[in-house]
Amino acid sequence: MCEKAKVDNFIQPMAEGAGNAEEGYRNPIDVERAITEPFTQTLIGDARKVPLEPGAADMVITSPPYWMKRDYGVDGQIGQEATPNEFVQNLIECMESWRAILPRWGSVFVNLGDTYHNGSLVNTPGRLEIAAHDAGWTIRNRIVWIKEAGMPDPAKDRLKSRHEYIIHFTPRRRGYYYDQFAYAEKYGNGTGPSDVWQIGFRRNMSKHLAPYPVELVDRILTLACPEQVCTCCGKPRERVVRRTAKLDPSRPQAKRAMELAKEKGLTPEHIAAIQATGISDAGKAMQVQTGTGRNSASVKSLAAEAKAALGGYFREFTFAKRETVGWTDCGCAGSFRPGIVLDPFMGTGTTLTAARAIGRSAIGVDLSSSH
Ligand SMILES: C[S@@+](CC[C@H](N)C(=O)[O-])C[C@H]1O[C@@H](n2cnc3c(N)ncnc32)[C@H](O)[C@@H]1O
Incomplete structure (x- = not known):
């Protein structure tokens, strides 16, 4: 890892005991291997003392x-x-x-179900949130995973539990890697995907119950495991997204808006001006603004012309499709590797399966090798 990474990337020094490689363990950010293709690696070890160095993984997903x-x-x-x-x-x-392994833009997602004890729910997810908050973690989301089916429960005096939580913890309030655009593209819900996930339940073929579907892991990987990480400085590339002028022609209003724009000879600058003034899309607006945070007089006048030409149809362009136009560049001019997810309670390895399916790397740790 380059000097830049050593200085910038970590919020904590290496934890005591970390880096004591088990026999056969190789540094997973071994550049040769990481560049060529995604890898999966399994280790026997305790989730309290994961035998990896800082930077060995980008994020954690675990149950x-x-x-x-x-x-x-x-x-x-x-x-x-x-x-x-x-x-x-x-x-x-x-x-x-x-925390000692993750870079400062890392995330931890923990799937945790509650337990009835002496007839009462004990609220282990809530207790974990409070303890983690007290230990300095930021709790960014409590995702409710709604299951179509679940464990049988013969009790006649309470409802069957058909949900669990996935808690998203970050070491810092801001600056963690997050690709909501990719998530929205893959799992729908437009620009505002919610924290309620309805995903089917499955049993796998091993002797352990694995109530942890691949789709659940895939959703999290899509949100928070980078596609590309610089092998020199260790920084993930962030997606750069812009709103386009492309509308969905299957919607009659959108089709009419496009016809009107053509008929009235509106230019791409007119459309950009509508988008800069008509919506709070700061990224787009910055391109055409004066740098003061306000739209320039010329942008305002272009927007007024376009709105006059389109009437109420101008709104169509304010929610036009957004597209990836590129990725941020750390400037190292080096190579990129896929993001690495760590599952410290690997079990049957669902996290590794999900990572492999979308070309991310994965490391699984478990006390037991008998899965
Ligand atoms: C609920 S299972 C994980 C299920 C997993 N999501 C799957 O898809 O199979 C929990 C796993 O944690 C392991 N485990 C329990 N205590 C552990 C510890 N201290 N360190 C590492 N693994 C541990 C168990 O051996 C078990 O495989």
């Missing part, structure tokens, strides 16, 4: 054992603690180990 549910029968396992608070403290210890 730890839930409190007092399955006994995995391995020494050092998490999930069988005497109290929910001890369980949460162990998860916080894990998160500190991951």
Whole structure:
């Protein structure tokens, strides 16, 4: 890793114990391997002391054992603690180990279901959020995963639980890698995708229940695992998106707006002016503004001309399709590798499967090798 990365990228020094490679372990950001193609790697280890160096992964997606549910029968396992608070403290210890590995634009997504104990929900997800917040993490989202089916529950005096949470933690309030555009393109919901995800339930063929569908991981990877990371400075490239003048001709209003624009001889500058004045699209507006944060007189007059020509149809251009026009450039002039996701409670390896499917790299860690 270049000097620039050592200075810029990390918020914490290497954690005690990190970097003590297990036998056979190779640094996953080994440039030769990382450039050529995405890789997957599995390690036996404890999620509280993940044996990786800072920069070995870009983000974490994981589903730890839930409190007092399955006994995995391995020494050092998490999930069988005497109290929910001890369980949460162990998860916080894990998160500190991951924080030491992640760059400052990394994210952690934890899928955690709740547990009934003595008849009452104990709220392990909420307890984890509070403890993580107290430990300095930012909680960016509590995603509700709605399941079509789930574990049988014979109780006649309560409703079956058909949701779980995925909590998005970041080490800092801002500056984490996030590609909402890619997510919206893939999973719909236009410009404002929501924190409620309806995804089917599946059992896989192994002896463990894996209530963790590939689609759930894919959604998170799409949001927060970079497509391209500079092998020199370690910075991810960010998508550059611009609103275009392209409208959907299958919508009658959009078709009419395009006809009118043509008939009245409107130029691309007119359309850009409508978009700069008519919507709060700062990125687009900055291109045609004066730099003062206000639209220049010429932009205002172009927008007025265009609005007069189009009447109410001008609005069509304010929600025209957006497109990727490029990627940010860190200036290293080096190569790029795919983002690397770490799953420290790998289980059957759903995270690795999902990463492989879309060309991201993945490292799975588990105490047990018997999955
Ligand atoms: C709920 S499963 C993970 C399910 C996974 N999402 C999947 O798709 O299969 C939890 C896993 O955590 C592992 N585990 C328990 N305690 C651990 C620890 N301290 N460190 C690492 N792995 C641990 C268990 O062996 C088990 O494989």
